[in-house]
Amino acid sequence: MDKALFLTIASKSSGLGHLMRCSAIADALEDKGFETHFLIETESSINFSKSFQTVNWTSELEKIIPELNQYHSIFIDANELSLKLLEEIDIHAKKLVFIDDYYRWTHENRLIIDWTVNAEYSGLHEKKRSSQYLLGTKYAAMRREFWKNTKKIIKKDIKNVLITFGGSDIRNITPKIVSIFKKNFPEIRMHIIIGNGFNNKEEIEAETCDKTNLIFHPDARMMKETMMSCDIAVASGGQTLYELAAVGLPTIAITLIDNQIEDTKGFEKIGFLLNAGWWEDKSLKKNIKKNIDKISSHRKRKKMSDIGQGHIDGNGAARIANNIFNNK
Numbered sequence: 001m002d003k004a005l006f007l008t009i010a011s012k013s014s015g016l017g018h019l020m021r022c023s024a025i026a027d028a029l030e031d032k033g034f035e036t037h038f039l040i041e042t043e044s045s046i047n048f049s050k051s052f053q054t055v056n057w058t059s060e061l062e063k064i065i066p067e068l069n070q071y072h073s074i075f076i077d078a079n080e081l082s083l084k085l086l087e088e089i090d091i092h093a094k095k096l097v098f099i100d101d102y103y104r105w106t107h108e109n110r111l112i113i114d115w116t117v118n119a120e121y122s123g124l125h126e127k128k129r130s131s132q133y134l135l136g137t138k139y140a141a142m143r144r145e146f147w148k149n150t151k152k153i154i155k156k157d158i159k160n161v162l163i164t165f166g167g168s169d170i171r172n173i174t175p176k177i178v179s180i181f182k183k184n185f186p187e188i189r190m191h192i193i194i195g196n197g198f199n200n201k202e203e204i205e206a207e208t209c210d211k212t213n214l215i216f217h218p219d220a221r222m223m224k225e226t227m228m229s230c231d232i233a234v235a236s237g238g239q240t241l242y243e244l245a246a247v248g249l250p251t252i253a254i255t256l257i258d259n260q261i262e263d264t265k266g267f268e269k270i271g272f273l274l275n276a277g278w279w280e281d282k283s284l285k286k287n288i289k290k291n292i293d294k295i296s297s298h299r300k301r302k303k304m305s306d307i308g309q310g311h312i313d314g315n316g317a318a319r320i321a322n323n324i325f326n327n328k
Helices: 017-031 065-070 083-092 174-184 201-206 220-229 239-247 258-270 284-295 298-311 316-326
Strands: 003-010 035-042 073-077 096-099 111-114 132-135 160-164 189-194 212-216 232-236 251-255 273-278
Touching: 003 017, 003 065, 017 035, 017 073, 017 096, 017 239, 017 316, 065 083, 073 083, 083 096, 111 316, 132 316, 160 174, 160 220, 174 189, 174 201, 174 284, 189 201, 189 220, 220 239, 232 239, 232 284, 239 251, 239 258, 239 298, 251 258, 251 284, 258 273, 258 298, 273 284, 284 298
Parallel strands: 003 035, 003 073, 073 096, 096 111, 111 132, 160 189, 160 232, 189 212, 232 251, 251 273
Antiparallel strands: none
């Protein structure tokens, strides 16, 4: 049986999105008969729903080097990676797969994946003939529950909003957004995601009212059900945007960290979301209120929903797995 190894990082500062998308690819590979393994650099305070092996592989690579040649494919998904470390892993890898949405380096004899919106047209990847490139949203890897999606029914009025800022809410933005809705849109019921890494639960609970529904540590099934039941979302950029697009939920996005910029701007450009700006912008509250006015139009939300589902069909992980399988 062929084996695949995933090297990634999950922390309160970088979030859990890298792990989520690697898990999606692993699921698709397992459907193809692969055996998958994970080495995750993480913090002890983060709990995972699956049993993953944790190791500080970016600083203690020598511990895992003897194991690397047993894998058919080694996937790397980590923004903190250095070129020197990448090259050292590459020496011991039969097939190196690098998820690169930072366009940091040129690559020889590697498989490069970047499903950022319009990545296939951007020209930001300096392509080499010896490498293969899977670019664009057709390769967006999402959790299994988002592989098959029905057409989103857009209701006339906004009655329910999903508020989600990843697995750790690194900027403590959730209480602020809940307060904005409570004071300015009291008729809208809030469905608030509380991730595994949240340290601000008490602050969020202090803002609750009869229009709030706190959802603690949702799995992918619960997350999708909540998305399907809501009329709009207020969310951070990053991996969650792809799941929101897949289910067709019109979204107002807030950028929390630099690596969310490309995704947010890409989805804004094609018309799937409205961009409220950076989490620390003084005009954030004003921008959210302005965007709520825009998104209140049924026609506007219908168009946003159609664009999202038109770009993200849920089959990205399967396409990646097919490529790996067909090029064994």
